[in-house]
Amino acid sequence: MKRYLSGAACLLVLASTAACTAGSPTSEPTVPAGPVPAGLERFYSQRLDWGDCAPYATSETAEFVFAGEGLECARLTVPLDYSEPGSTTITLGVLRHRATETDERIGSLVLNPGGPGASGMTAAGNFSATMPQSPLTERFDLVGFDPRGIGASEPTVECLTAPERDADRADDTEVAGTVAEQEAEESAFADKCADRTEYGERMLANLGTRDVVRDLDVLRSTLGDEKLTYLGYSYGTRIGYTYAERFPGNVRALLLDGALDPEQDLVDSLVAQGEGFATAFDEFARWCAGQQDCALGTDPAAADTAYQDIVRPLIDNPIRSAGGRPLSYEDATTGTIAALYSQQQWPSLNTGLTEVKQGRGTTLLSLADMYNEREANGEYTTTQDAFVAIRCVDDPRVTDKAEILQAQRRYVEVAPFLDPGVPPSPARDACAFWPVPNSSEPHLPDVEGVPPALVISTTNDPATPYQAGVNLAKAMNGRLLTFEGTQHTVFLQGNACVDQAGIDYLVDGTLPREGTRCT
Numbered sequence: 001m002k003r004y005l006s007g008a009a010c011l012l013v014l015a016s017t018a019a020c021t022a023g024s025p026t027s028e029p030t031v032p033a034g035p036v037p038a039g040l041e042r043f044y045s046q047r048l049d050w051g052d053c054a055p056y057a058t059s060e061t062a063e064f065v066f067a068g069e070g071l072e073c074a075r076l077t078v079p080l081d082y083s084e085p086g087s088t089t090i091t092l093g094v095l096r097h098r099a100t101e102t103d104e105r106i107g108s109l110v111l112n113p114g115g116p117g118a119s120g121m122t123a124a125g126n127f128s129a130t131m132p133q134s135p136l137t138e139r140f141d142l143v144g145f146d147p148r149g150i151g152a153s154e155p156t157v158e159c160l161t162a163p164e165r166d167a168d169r170a171d172d173t174e175v176a177g178t179v180a181e182q183e184a185e186e187s188a189f190a191d192k193c194a195d196r197t198e199y200g201e202r203m204l205a206n207l208g209t210r211d212v213v214r215d216l217d218v219l220r221s222t223l224g225d226e227k228l229t230y231l232g233y234s235y236g237t238r239i240g241y242t243y244a245e246r247f248p249g250n251v252r253a254l255l256l257d258g259a260l261d262p263e264q265d266l267v268d269s270l271v272a273q274g275e276g277f278a279t280a281f282d283e284f285a286r287w288c289a290g291q292q293d294c295a296l297g298t299d300p301a302a303a304d305t306a307y308q309d310i311v312r313p314l315i316d317n318p319i320r321s322a323g324g325r326p327l328s329y330e331d332a333t334t335g336t337i338a339a340l341y342s343q344q345q346w347p348s349l350n351t352g353l354t355e356v357k358q359g360r361g362t363t364l365l366s367l368a369d370m371y372n373e374r375e376a377n378g379e380y381t382t383t384q385d386a387f388v389a390i391r392c393v394d395d396p397r398v399t400d401k402a403e404i405l406q407a408q409r410r411y412v413e414v415a416p417f418l419d420p421g422v423p424p425s426p427a428r429d430a431c432a433f434w435p436v437p438n439s440s441e442p443h444l445p446d447v448e449g450v451p452p453a454l455v456i457s458t459t460n461d462p463a464t465p466y467q468a469g470v471n472l473a474k475a476m477n478g479r480l481l482t483f484e485g486t487q488h489t490v491f492l493q494g495n496a497c498v499d500q501a502g503i504d505y506l507v508d509g510t511l512p513r514e515g516t517r518c519t
Contacts, residue, residue, distance in 0.1 A: 034226040034250055037217075039085050044221045048074040048094065056093050056121065056152040058382075060375045065125040070097050073121070073152075076145070076222060078215045080199060081206050088199065092215060093152025094145045095121035097128035101138040107252070108223045109140035109506065110216065112147070114234030114258070114489075116209075116394075117386035119151040120144035127492060135503050136492075140229065145219055147212045147239075150386045155198035157207065159189060159385035162378055169334075169372065170326045172315050175420050182427035190433040193389055205436035207386075208393035213243040217250060227252035229506060233489045234258040234464055238394075240453070241476060245445040253509060254453040254476070255502055258461060258489035261468035262475055263444050266395045267407045272465050274415035280340040280462035281307075281417050283486045287343075288350050295353035304417045310356050311336075312421045319361040327361025327368075333418060335367030340462045341488040392431035393439045401426035444475050453478035454505045454512070456498060460486035482517040490518075 032044035053066035053073035073095045080088040099105040113123035124144025131137055149157040160168060173181050197203050216239065220228045229252045232240040237256040244251050264272065285303030288294040296306040311332045318326035339349035345367070352363035373381040398404060408424035453476040457469020473480035483490045483498050491502045497518035504510040
């Protein structure tokens with residue numbers, strides 16, 4: 001299976017709760033806030049040395065975002081291996097925008113945008129710029145961190161060079177190669193991750209969510225917050241519910257948007273994601289049919305076949321785009337999936353498909369570049385490498401070829417537009433060859449004593465299906481807020497109903513009424 005498809009991609013707070021997380025916005029803590037696990041005192045009591053964010057930028061996007069007003073950055077030191085806290089240490093990049101209403105400051109709001117592999121620093125910087133007068137930026141220090149192995153954190157996961165990733169994207173071996181060819185490619189990828197990442201297998205073994213939540217608790221304490229206020233999107237919801245299970249007494253509020261189902265195994269998660277993409281594609285097809293120039297024609301019922309007719313020929317005959325780079329079948333489907341994340345990208349998807357019919361691949365290649373975080377200079381962020389590395393230790397590997405074959409068949413049954421028209425393959429993916437074992441596995445979190453979370457789920461979310469949010473809200477003893485739409489995540493993206501409910505919860509602890517739906 002394609003690597004990008006291998007995964008994808010709180011409480012009723014009393015008024016007095018704010019006092020539990022309040023701290024001086026003008027001084028840094030020198031003593032830990034809240035409980036400190038034995039043996040970790042020096043990490044919890046460290047002082048963050050805040051300064052200019054420019055040196056932390058590791059991408060063109062980060063350079064732009066980190067130049068924003070009111071941003072400051074620091075490095076947080078944590079153990080590489082929490083079972084050996086006196087041994088090797090690593091650092092995490094942290095970005096902060098201070099609360100603007102210091103007299104009414106509640107504490108820190110820590111966020112993670114998902115992935116796994118996405119930069120929390122960049123996300124926090126973006127949010128601070130787009131909502132300067134929000135109650136969130138007025139009353140919270142808005143904080144984003146790059147989880148271990150990601151972005152500005154050191155070291156980062158390193159697997160493929162930029163030329164190697166370009167070549168990997170252009171090669172449709174994962175779709176049409178023999179089982180031996182596919183597995184050789186996946187095995188080589190795993191070897192490169194271990195060889196090129198600093199500390200090698202030690203780093204890969206301690207990269208997963210199990211360790212990220214321990215880092216998050218160190219961050220909570222060094223920020224001066226006795227309890228954590230957290231906003232997690234997509235994979236970030238996994239960080240949130242895992243943190244709640246590990247540190248149930250340290251939670252103030254958890255807002256989780258675009259949930260992963262905590263009990264779902266990797267195969268079922270993949271199939272559910274396929275259903276989500278198919279639903280979004282069907283919505284796109286209906287919209288497209290109403291346009292004068294729909295690449296898929298005027299009959300939404302025939303859209304799957306029309307799409308296959310456009311992209312399947314790319315397996316044997318990729319289209320050369322501007323600059324000589326080819327549009328492969330893999331990039332065409334990646335670009336399609338990227339556009340299905342948001343209705344705002346639907347016109348671009350229609351343009352891209354129309355271009356392919358005309359023998360051009362510029363727009364779909366651009367969408368695939370956006371998804372893969374390929375920059376104008378040809379370099380890539382580490383997101384895709386980190387995505388695979390984290391998923392490979394977060395979930396048990398799937399090695400049974402009969403199970404893999406059945407999963408492939410189920411996937412194209414629920415998402416027929418993504419059927420490449422070649423026989424399904426039982427080839428194992430990179431995780432089957434991963435050099436270290438998984439450090440966690442799917443299960444219902446034990447969150448006894450944790451205040452109820454607010455879980456937001458979108459009815460036609462293409463990447464994290466609606467039912468996953470229903471299941472997580474129940475597992476967290478929380479409240480479900482339903483958004484009726486077709487996009488991946490929604491909070492702080494312009495829907496007044498959703499935004500107000502989320503802000504009320506994070507600021508005051510007020511949960512929306514049971515059964516609340518926003519449109």
